[in-house]
Amino acid sequence: MGDTGRHKWFSFHHHRSASATTMPQHNSPGETPTEFLCPITGFLMSDPVVVASGQTFERISVQVCRNLSFAPKLHDGTQPDLSTVIPNLAMKSTILSWCDRNKMEHPRPPDYAYVEGVVRTRMDSLPPGSGHRIAKSEILPPVAENSNSNSDYDSVMGAIRSRSRTSLSSTTSLPLHQTRPINHSTRIQNSFSTSDYSSFPPMSPEEEEIYNKLTSVDTIDHEQGLIQLRKTTRSNETTRISLCTDRILSLLRSLIVSRYNIVQTNAAASIVNLSLEKPNKLKIVRSGFVPLLIDVLKSGSTEAQEHVIGALFSLAVEEENKMVIGVLGAVEPLLHALRSSESERARQDAALALYHLSLIPNNRSRLVKAGAVPMMLSMIRSGESASRILLLLCNLAACSEGKGAMLDGNAVSILVGKLRESGGAESDAAARENCVGALLTLSVGNMRFRGLASEAGAEEILTEIVESESGSGRLKEKASKILQTLRGGGSEFGEGAEAREWNRMLEASGLSRSQFQQGGQKGGFAYSSQF
Template identity: 50%
Template sequence: MGGNGKHRWKISFYRSNSGSKNPPKELLCPISGSLISDPVVVSSGQTFERLSVQLCRELSFSPKLEDGTRPDFSTVIPNFAIKSTIQNWCDHNNAQHPQPPDSIALEKAVRALMEKDMEDPGIRVSERELLRGMAERPPVRFMHAATELGRRVDHFYSSSSEESVVIPSASPPTPLPFATLPSCYSSSSSCEITAELQTLNLNSSSPGCEEEEQLMTKLRSSEVIEQEEGVILLRKLTRTKEELRISLCTPRLLSAVGSLVVSRYSTVQQNALASLVNLSLEKPNKVKIVRSGFVPHLVDVLKGGSSESQEHAAGALFSLALEEDNKMAIGVLGALPPLMHAFVRAESERTRNDSALALYHLTLVESNRVKLVKQHNAVPTLLALAKSPASTGRVLLILCNLASCNEGRSAMLDANAVEFLVGMLRRRTDLDSESTRENCVAALYALSHGSMRFRGLAREAKAVEVLCEIEKSGSERAREKANQLLMVMRGREDEPNWDSVLDSGAGAGLDPTRYRVVRNLHNANSTTF
């Protein structure tokens, strides 16, 4: 095959004696292209090299196969039949038995495939998630355009200032805040545009290409004062002339801004970040910005930037996380830990607010929920943070998302979240608004799905009396969720009392045709008893 091989991603570790046949395609790993030494079959039915699957899972990546599908790596089972077939083929064809692949070379191949996947304009980032199956879909679907924020059928609304919405569904519902603009967008700062800089020579009626040329001259200058004037001018233009945001969001301008986001000069960095926030407000720009490589820069700023730079970095990540196609990519690129840290530790209230909302939108994706729970042990931190009245509402939004996955429910039940939430409802003074109270009930409702432990924990916390009070005097949404929770507590008429059955050890005597527990297989509790 001609060419330099840049676009080839398969690597082969297979070596055979001269004259031996090429192995059948079904004996080769679809990722490494080599004979499989340790074959495993995954949930979607394909067989891979075990190390290939491990690397893909660690990188949260599902490659596109030749047939156009993407495998589901959630379950891995040894494939002894294929292993025996491979060994027999080698013996009959005078070929060496396959050896484990080189992990470094294989990781490079996987990363190259990831880069190609990100660069392909015909593939959206979220398609990897979509093809994992309906279980990967978040329980709430939301369009973030301003025109989509009106009332729609099957939505429940509260009248408080912290308005939120829940779509009833068979899956645990998730409350959704209406905020779609970062806090830092309208903030005044020490780097606000001065009268002198507003008088820069700029023809306000010129088309976007002329503005871009003027900006590029300054942004690419080696003089810091020119760079500073350029980013402040870009910040002003993208805030006061909304129609320019899309026309100015070009690859070369993004490249220039990216080099200044990491500037050592605080004024340059802060205004570059503020300009990025402005550009990110337009829906067509959001994926462009992520694919231009800004997320690692924003993560670095959150970790060690100045207070004002952190405000803009958190605001940018929140704005970018509103786009469905960006959610998984932002999580893969390492934004979850610094966002959690900023939510807990940041000096600025704007940084904490935008970090929380970024986490909320990122955890609408299953893979990010699992990472936050399993890799970053976020549940205890969030529950501790919820004790602060200033953070309660935002924490509950994230907890509702986490409670909609098996790992999140298990972690929250282990951390006594049921007792904690019931206690908050009992002490109504802890809740700063009616919608926060609603979200507290919604979090309990999400915990009740697919969990045999919930009912016992709720009884220990004396949840029935609290829920009965809410059913009488709460808002419409709170009353509905309280009613559903009480039904869970009381049990269905055709369902046995599993607590008493387990306590008495009488489970073996039940007639399976008479009693049937209805479960959502995707939401079954994973806790081991």
């Protein structure tokens, strides 16, 4: 969030009735990262939590807003969903480390009365009807700090599914042989009466036609409406944006959990197409789709699972979605799909989804804990999706847990062996470069690497790469840096240089992080899923 937006939002923070002792006293340096600041108080967060819509707040700020049944409008015009709270331990650890580096006190929780004054001032300053009141039925108990990852997942998934099914009754209650589910369709139609959308912009003729089919009393109309939505959004960028409305998303949220395979498959494919546009990526995640997509990935039809993997890949490209998708539990089912899916496209998209998720540290830890390293090393041995698996391993090698797991799993020997197998084949050029990239990342600031590489005979094959007339300049540069380390001249790979070298390696490979924040086919990998 930019400075301009933050000044506008925080102009009321210093509430006159709050004394100096009620505010946390942080001697913040001039350039405090904005993501460390609570969007409500503007202070460094002492107990950051992720809410259901994906934003991070100070826990007390969320408690106050919930107690006052108020969801503030943020600087970007969105209103957060405060119904569920998950401790953001990765953010908390990052903030504390930043404070230590800057010789600052660790942040203390703000006083409840002060935060309440801030929120009440905000409420009073808004025109009537411009704030969102939270219904008590929407508020669920927060996730406990010491709860395990399964209960975190179940809490968030249950909350979103509960809200979804309250407003949009799912077809899961219907027998598969029923062809005219009158009760289900009637419930959909009643749930989305005209009065529910009285505050929404008027529908375009195209949206209205699709909307009428999706709210029909006949399942055949649902199928036709979804097929029309899928075809319309397949190649038209403008239509993807214009049809990604709250009305359509609400209906898709119900239809994607349908037990009718055709309905579920076309709903999933429509979400993939809508998600290709950058403005839609955050909107889809904040509409509560991630838990539903994960449900389909675990138990949906084979074709629907393939589309869901493509959707998660597309959504994971957006920087702000990476944390939420990881927290909600997408890592393990994506790993399972990477290993076990019968579809080559599904395996490729699963690898790319995991690659994008692994660009943030907490998701790397999740991957390591889920057993990704031994699984991927086994896949490299067998030659499965080698190039993209190696890219994933490059990311995991950039964190201490991943590096340790790779070294313990004999990764150096496996990677050197892969280099020998590929030889100078042009078809394996990308895999060779990624393989050397993974070795380079493992070599950074690690005392064990030299001995393991020597034992595996890495120097010989790396020397061949450097002296070869074929091969890209990037490949030779990476191999040369590893040789420098093996021969004792790699002082730049000492402590504290790991992150810098990793970023340089990404940039040299044309894989800078900024590419993956652009969305669409212009940045990073081209999407393999478009339906």
